[in-house]
Amino acid sequence: MHWAHSHLLTISDLTADDIHTVFELADRFAEMADRPVKKAPTLKGKSVLLFFAEPSTRTKTSFDMAAKRLSADTFSLAQTGSSLQKGENLKDTALTLQAMYPDVLVIRHSLSGAAHYLSQILTCKIINAGDGWHAHPTQALLDGFTLHQIWSGFAGKTLLLLGDIAHSRVARSDVELFHKLGVHIRVCAPRTLLPRGIDNWPVQVFTDPVPACAGVDAIQCLRLQLERQAAGLLPSVREYAQFYGLRSSHLDLAQPGVKVLHPGPVNRGIEIQSSLADAANSLILSQVSAGVAVRMALLYLFLTQSQKE
Amino acid sequence: MTAPECIVRNGRWQGRQHDVVIGQGRIMDLLPSDSTRSFEGMECFDVKGAMLLPGLIDGHTHFREPGQEYKEDIDSGLKAAAQGGFSHILCMANTDPVNDCAAVTRLQMQKAAATHPWGPFLHPVGALSKGLAGRELAPYYELAEAGCIALSNDGLPVTDNHLFRRALEYSTGPGLLVIDHCEDPGLAADGQVNEGVMSDSLGLAGQPGIAESLQVARDILLSKYLNIPVHLAHISTRESVELIARAKQAGVPVTAETCPHYLLWDEELVSGYFTLAKVNPPLRTSDDVLALRQAVREGVIDILVTDHAPHADFEKDAPFAQAPNGISGLDTALSLSWSLVKDQILSPEELIRLWSTAPAAIYGLKTNSFTPGDPADICIFDPDTVWTVSAESMASKGKNTPCLGQTLPGRVQALMLQGRLIYEHA
Numbered sequence: 001m002h003w004a005h006s007h008l009l010t011i012s013d014l015t016a017d018d019i020h021t022v023f024e025l026a027d028r029f030a031e032m033a034d035r036p037v038k039k040a041p042t043l044k045g046k047s048v049l050l051f052f053a054e055p056s057t058r059t060k061t062s063f064d065m066a067a068k069r070l071s072a073d074t075f076s077l078a079q080t081g082s083s084l085q086k087g088e089n090l091k092d093t094a095l096t097l098q099a100m101y102p103d104v105l106v107i108r109h110s111l112s113g114a115a116h117y118l119s120q121i122l123t124c125k126i127i128n129a130g131d132g133w134h135a136h137p138t139q140a141l142l143d144g145f146t147l148h149q150i151w152s153g154f155a156g157k158t159l160l161l162l163g164d165i166a167h168s169r170v171a172r173s174d175v176e177l178f179h180k181l182g183v184h185i186r187v188c189a190p191r192t193l194l195p196r197g198i199d200n201w202p203v204q205v206f207t208d209p210v211p212a213c214a215g216v217d218a219i220q221c222l223r224l225q226l227e228r229q230a231a232g233l234l235p236s237v238r239e240y241a242q243f244y245g246l247r248s249s250h251l252d253l254a255q256p257g258v259k260v261l262h263p264g265p266v267n268r269g270i271e272i273q274s275s276l277a278d279a280a281n282s283l284i285l286s287q288v289s290a291g292v293a294v295r296m297a298l299l300y301l302f303l304t305q306s307q308k309e
Numbered sequence: 310m311t312a313p314e315c316i317v318r319n320g321r322w323q324g325r326q327h328d329v330v331i332g333q334g335r336i337m338d339l340l341p342s343d344s345t346r347s348f349e350g351m352e353c354f355d356v357k358g359a360m361l362l363p364g365l366i367d368g369h370t371h372f373r374e375p376g377q378e379y380k381e382d383i384d385s386g387l388k389a390a391a392q393g394g395f396s397h398i399l400c401m402a403n404t405d406p407v408n409d410c411a412a413v414t415r416l417q418m419q420k421a422a423a424t425h426p427w428g429p430f431l432h433p434v435g436a437l438s439k440g441l442a443g444r445e446l447a448p449y450y451e452l453a454e455a456g457c458i459a460l461s462n463d464g465l466p467v468t469d470n471h472l473f474r475r476a477l478e479y480s481t482g483p484g485l486l487v488i489d490h491c492e493d494p495g496l497a498a499d500g501q502v503n504e505g506v507m508s509d510s511l512g513l514a515g516q517p518g519i520a521e522s523l524q525v526a527r528d529i530l531l532s533k534y535l536n537i538p539v540h541l542a543h544i545s546t547r548e549s550v551e552l553i554a555r556a557k558q559a560g561v562p563v564t565a566e567t568c569p570h571y572l573l574w575d576e577e578l579v580s581g582y583f584t585l586a587k588v589n590p591p592l593r594t595s596d597d598v599l600a601l602r603q604a605v606r607e608g609v610i611d612i613l614v615t616d617h618a619p620h621a622d623f624e625k626d627a628p629f630a631q632a633p634n635g636i637s638g639l640d641t642a643l644s645l646s647w648s649l650v651k652d653q654i655l656s657p658e659e660l661i662r663l664w665s666t667a668p669a670a671i672y673g674l675k676t677n678s679f680t681p682g683d684p685a686d687i688c689i690f691d692p693d694t695v696w697t698v699s700a701e702s703m704a705s706k707g708k709n710t711p712c713l714g715q716t717l718p719g720r721v722q723a724l725m726l727q728g729r730l731i732y733e734h735a
Contacts, residue, residue: 089623089627089631090627090628090631091623091626091627109628111628111629111630111631112511112512112513112582112628112629112630113511113512113513113582113628113629113630114628116581116582117582117627117628117629131512132512132513132630133512133513134511134512134513135512169512172509172512195508195509196504196505196508196509196515196517197504197505197506197508197509198509200506200509201509
């Protein structure tokens with residue numbers, strides 16, 4: 001198994017082969033969840049530092065569980081209760097953490113480029129668990145893996161990303177990943193939530209969810225950050241829910257058996273009609289399970305296969 | 310006629326070797342080097358074929374004193390100016406406290422006089438509004454009397470059109486030119502980089518070019534309506550250039566500046582979150598760069614300035630959004646400009662106009678055209694040497710330039726101001 005990377009900062013660092021390597025490995029790790037003893041000694045003695053400088057429940061827990069299932073030790077640091085809150089800058093915090101010799105540093109940060117910045121000043125391996133609006137590569141990998149588990153292949157499939165594309169690291173990483181896998185990608189949002197340069201993206205752009213949903217194989221709903229209304233990008237959350245919230249009539253236009261995804265946490269009744277989140281074709285909880293398997297695969301690759309520097 | 314005090318020998322001026330006779334701080338005579346005149350017994354300074362340029366004028370710098378002396382102080386800033394070949398420097402008002410009263414202006418003037426009595430000469434720019442808050446006019450007569458040469462709200466653009474109109478009108482009393490930092494803060498929206506390809510790929514808030522161009526249009530309309538000059542700071546977009554060209558054709562009394570970095574680099578330079586290329590306005594597209602190059606050649610943009618914005622190392626060593634805007638420019642300005650001459654984008658004559666003749670005319674400063682009576686402000690420049698930019702090679706405290714580690718063409722060998730040798734390259 002070949003893994004030439006020292007860090008995972010964005011999906012653009014990976015080749016399609018790399019992505020399939022992660023999926024194949026995650027297939028094997030996913031089976032562990034069904035075993036009575038959900039632990040393997042593979043990464044015994046390795047230290048994984050979880051540095052979450054922005055609130056997170058599922059991503060942090062997912063990395064924690066992934067590391068522990070492979071017997072690595074995990075250590076957590078959050079923004080609150082850390083020296084960052086006392087005004088320590090990111091560089092000093094990061095150098096302090098490195099002096100404790102973690103093997104991998106998993107970072108979540110509200111500033112775009114934070115993971116990239118740490119990769120330039122630290123010698124340990126960095127996995128980006130989400131930086132600002134920039135990238136969330138492990139989310140994209142788990143989204144891809146979720147569909148990989150359902151579909152026999154990606155060729156000819158169409159995926160719709162519905163919601164705030166402009167301010168979404170998930171959207172950016174999903175577009176990069178599914179484009180590499182050969183999936184047709186559509187995006188749909190009000191123009192205020194589409195990035196200025198969207199015409200340069202490898203996507204088909206819609207501002208009306210009705211034609212956007214027609215014939216698609218999967219729909220990833222994106223969380224609406226409620227502060228977008230305050231920023232003057234939307235007249236109201238209510239109007240957004242009425243015109244852009246995913247509802248069952250949209251699904252009737254899609255391919256039969258269309259899959260519904262959401263990276264979470266879900267605003268029920270805003271970006272998605274509540275019942276759709278729980279329906280049979282919703283993959284939202286599969287995404288959570290896939291997340292653990294994908295992160296096990298990544299930790300395994302980085303800690304056992306990655307080039308020694 | 311007073312006796313000559315010194316001779317600068319074998320200097321290249323307008324393509325020919327000349328000897329410059331200097332007396333009482335002024336140019337007395339300019340002679341071809343092969344003339345038969347004897348200089349026996351006079352102090353001679355043989356520059357061995359180096360170029361003679363007038364002392365340069367920088368109409369836009371940030372010297373950080375008072376308030377942020379760890380970034381730069383007046384002494385270190387003027388040292389960088391001397392090393393860069395500058396005779397006159399305008400420094401913006403966004404110090405702490407803001408230069409909106411005579412006390413701050415005088416402090417800056419006194420510091421400059423105490424540390425660099427023979428120049429480079431510092432000319433403070435007073436605040437356009439009290440505290441740069443954009444709500445009330447600052448006391449322009451008081452500022453002018455204390456030594457301010459112009460007015461600006463640089464760093465904190467004025468959004469209130471009524472206040473801006475009154476500022477233009479009131480400034481005519483003490484005769485201070487208004488320099489406007491054109492940026493609509495709402496449209497700029499805390500943009501970290503140019504809006505478009507780079508803001509998308511880096512996931513950073515983008516600042517659209519129209520945030521600048523819209524304010525340029527406002528300023529042109531007000532300047533025309535009031536028939537009062539406005540000087541437009543650090544122009545960075547093609548649209549702004551087109552607006553200025555049209556305004557000048559119509560006789561509107563606007564002038565404009567841009568910086569070497571907008572003529573040399575486009576937004577690609579920030580890829581990889583390169584904070585040393587983070588500047589406001591942000592580096593734009595390659596098309597904007599082409600428009601600006603043409604504009605400086607044709608005189609649509611009148612002058613070059615550095616927008617020298619020194620910062621401490623640790624401030625730029627941060628995630629992109631936390632790093633402050635600005636490039637430290639005085640140490641590299643002439644070499645970067647010379648690279649444009651080498652690439653045949655500018656002629657040496659245009660370079661002299663952009664850095665000396667034109668800013669002297671705009672700000673009412675005396676410059677050197679090497680005619681008798683001119684101040685003997687001479688930048689002795691060797692265009693054929695190269696140097697590598699390093700923290701150690703820069704006199705400014707701010708080492709924040711994307712040129713760090715790069716080799717640049719041309720080096721200031723010495724600076725003479727009013728006939729005195731101010732700086733000589735070791």
